Amino acid sequence: MKLLDLYAKMKGDLNQIELELERSVSDDHVLLSEASLHLLKAGGKRIRPVFVLLAGKFGDYRLDVMKRIAVPLELIHMASLVHDDVIDDADTRRGQLTVKSKWDNRIAMYTGDYIHGKALSIAAQLPNPQIHQILSNALVQMCIGEMEQIRDFFNTKQSVRQYLLRIRRKTALLIAISCQLGAVAANTDRTTANRLYRFGYNVGMAFQIRDDLLDLYGTEKQIGKPPGSDMRQGNITLPVLLALQDPQIRPSLLNEIELIRENGGQKDAGRAIEMIRKSDGGDMADELANRYIKKALHALEGLPNVTAKKNLFDIAHFVGKRNY
Amino acid sequence: MKLLDLYAKMKGDLNQIELELERSVSDDHVLLSEASLHLLKAGGKRIRPVFVLLAGKFGDYRLDVMKRIAVPLELIHMASLVHDDVIDDADTRRGQLTVKSKWDNRIAMYTGDYIHGKALSIAAQLPNPQIHQILSNALVQMCIGEMEQIRDFFNTKQSVRQYLLRIRRKTALLIAISCQLGAVAANTDRTTANRLYRFGYNVGMAFQIRDDLLDLYGTEKQIGKPPGSDMRQGNITLPVLLALQDPQIRPSLLNEIELIRENGGQKDAGRAIEMIRKSDGGDMADELANRYIKKALHALEGLPNVTAKKNLFDIAHFVGKRNY
Numbered sequence A, B: 001m002k003l004l005d006l007y008a009k010m011k012g013d014l015n016q017i018e019l020e021l022e023r024s025v026s027d028d029h030v031l032l033s034e035a036s037l038h039l040l041k042a043g044g045k046r047i048r049p050v051f052v053l054l055a056g057k058f059g060d061y062r063l064d065v066m067k068r069i070a071v072p073l074e075l076i077h078m079a080s081l082v083h084d085d086v087i088d089d090a091d092t093r094r095g096q097l098t099v100k101s102k103w104d105n106r107i108a109m110y111t112g113d114y115i116h117g118k119a120l121s122i123a124a125q126l127p128n129p130q131i132h133q134i135l136s137n138a139l140v141q142m143c144i145g146e147m148e149q150i151r152d153f154f155n156t157k158q159s160v161r162q163y164l165l166r167i168r169r170k171t172a173l174l175i176a177i178s179c180q181l182g183a184v185a186a187n188t189d190r191t192t193a194n195r196l197y198r199f200g201y202n203v204g205m206a207f208q209i210r211d212d213l214l215d216l217y218g219t220e221k222q223i224g225k226p227p228g229s230d231m232r233q234g235n236i237t238l239p240v241l242l243a244l245q246d247p248q249i250r251p252s253l254l255n256e257i258e259l260i261r262e263n264g265g266q267k268d269a270g271r272a273i274e275m276i277r278k279s280d281g282g283d284m285a286d287e288l289a290n291r292y293i294k295k296a297l298h299a300l301e302g303l304p305n306v307t308a309k310k311n312l313f314d315i316a317h318f319v320g321k322r323n324y
Helices: A003-009 A011-024 A030-041 A047-056 A063-088 A105-123 A129-151 A160-185 A190-217 A229-233 A238-244 A250-262 A270-278 A281-301 A307-320 B003-009 B011-024 B030-041 B047-056 B063-088 B105-123 B129-151 B160-185 B190-217 B229-233 B238-243 B250-262 B270-278 B281-301 B307-320
Strands: none
Touching: A003 A011, A003 A307, A011 A030, A011 A047, A011 A063, A030 A063, A030 A105, A030 B129, A047 A063, A047 A160, A047 A190, A047 A307, A063 A105, A063 A129, A063 A160, A063 B105, A105 A129, A105 B063, A105 B105, A105 B129, A129 A160, A129 B030, A129 B105, A129 B129, A160 A190, A160 A238, A190 A229, A190 A238, A190 A270, A190 A281, A190 A307, A229 A250, A238 A250, A238 A270, A238 A281, A250 A270, A270 A281, A281 A307, B003 B011, B003 B307, B011 B030, B011 B047, B011 B063, B030 B063, B030 B105, B047 B063, B047 B160, B047 B190, B047 B307, B063 B105, B063 B129, B063 B160, B105 B129, B129 B160, B160 B190, B160 B238, B190 B229, B190 B238, B190 B270, B190 B281, B190 B307, B229 B250, B238 B250, B238 B270, B238 B281, B250 B270, B270 B281, B281 B307
16 A cells, blocks of 8 residues: 555544644644644644554554544654754744744744643543653653754764664654554553554664655755755764765765864755765665664564554555655 | 741751752763753752642652652753743853853753653653643643743733733742642642642742842842843833832833833843832732732641641741842
C-alpha cells in the first residue's frame, strides 16, 4: 500500500485527531491560541499520531483513548518546533512565517511552554502513571538533545557516536514512544509495546538521517529552502562527518566549514555541499539509514499479524526509500 | 512563632528537599546541570516546599512522598524564573547573574524546558493521576498569566480585575496547588485539600500584591534593586492602577508612564513613584492584600488543630505584615 492510501484509509480517525489538536489550543488566551493555531494550520505529516494509532491497533483500540496519546505527542513535537525556531532564528517553516517571526521571541517562548502544558494536561486525563513517566522522561531527553545540538554547532571534532546519540534524543525517542504509548494505552502486553518502541526508535533514526541527507542532496524544490541550511546553521550532520573521514576531502571541507562559521552562517554552503557530494559520505549515511530500517523491520517480525503491521512495514519502507 | 524559627524547626526536612532539588538536575547534560544548579544555588525562600510540607502534616505525612511534590513545585517555579529573565532581559536575580546573562537566551530557554521536564518526571513517580492533572493544568494557567503580563505591558487602561486575574495565574495558583497537592499526596480528605487550596490561593494573592507594593514603596536596600523596576518594565501593578483612579493624579501619572514607555524603560521611574506615593493607591492595595489574608485565615478555621495549622496561620500573618 502506498503512503497516501494509508493516510486515506486512516482519514476518519486522523480527522478526529486534527479536530482535537485544534480544540486543545483554542479555548484559552487569544494570542496563545492564535499562535498555536497558526502553527497547527501550517500542517505537517502528523507522523506521530499515525504511529500512535497504528500501534494502538495491536491492542484494545479506542479512539477516545488514542486521542489522549496522539494529540499530546503531536503537541510536544510542535512545542519543540516553536522553541527551535527561536534558537535557529528561523523566519519560515513549511513556507509559513514562524511564530517568532510573525509575533516575536517572547511570544514564541511562551507559546512553546503553553503547548507543552496543554500536551501534558491532555495526557494527564489517562490514569496510567507509566504513560506520564514515559512522556516526562522523553521531554527531558529531548531538551538534552537540543542542548547537545547547540553545544555541537560547528564542532567538526564530534564523533559519529555523538551525532547518533543526539538524533536519538532529538528525533528518534519521540517516534519510539509514539509507538510504545499507543500500545501501552491500548493495553497490549509488554513485549508488544517494547517491540513497537524498538520499531519506532529505528525508524526514527533512519528518518532523521534521511532528513539530514535530503538537506545536502535534495533540490531546493524538494526541501522547500536552499540546500545546506543545516550546515549554515552549524549543524554538522552524518554525511558531513563521514565526508570528513576522507583524507582527500578533509582539509578543504574543514576550511569551508570554518569560513561558513566565520561568516555567521551567511556564506553560501554550495562549495561545501559540492565537496560532500564528491565523497562517500552520502552513500555511507544512506547505508546506515538502511541498517536502521532493517532493524525496524526485524522488530516488527514477532508481532501479531494485524493489518497495522503491514502498514508499519510500508511506512518503514517509505522512510527507507532514497528520494533525492 | 517567628518565620525564622519555623524554618529552623523544618530544617531537617527542608534540607532533604534541598538535596533532592540538587540531585534532580545533576545527572544529565553538563551545561544544563550547571545552569540549573547556578539557579538553585542563588537560593530563595523555598516557600512552595514549605507549604507542601505543612499541608502534608494534615494527612499521612511521608517525606519520601512529600519530596515528589515539593521538588517539582519548586522546579516549576524556577523554570518560570529562567524564562521570565529571558523575557524581561534581566541580568541579575537575587544578586546573581541570571542564566540568560551568564550563558545566553538559547541556553536559558532550554534550561527552563529541561527543569520543567525534570519537575514532571519526578511528580510522575507518584501514581495518583489527580496530581498530574492539577500540575499540568497549573502549567497552562501560568503560561497564560505570563502572556497576559506581556500583553498588558504599559496598558494603563487595564482594569483591577484584569490585574487580579493575572496575578492569580502568575503567582497565586502555584502557591494554592502547593498546599492542595501536599494534602492530596498525604491522602487527606477532599475538604481539607480544598480548604488548603483556598488558603494558598489567598495567601498567594496577598503575597503578590505585597511584592508589587514593595517595588514602589520599598528602599533599594530592601528590594535589592532600585524601586520602580516593575514600572520601567511596563508591568502596571495594583497601586498604579488605583493611583490612576485619582483624577488629581491621573493626567500627570499617565504622562509619566508614557514617557517611561517611550524611553524603552530607560527612564528613571522616580517621578512616577512620587506621584503614586502621594495617592491613596498604596493604602488601598494594602487593604486589598489584608482582605486576602483574612480570607486565607478563614479558610484555615475549619481545619483540624495540628501544629501545621498554627504555622500556616503565622505565615499568613507574616505575609500580611507591612514592612515598607
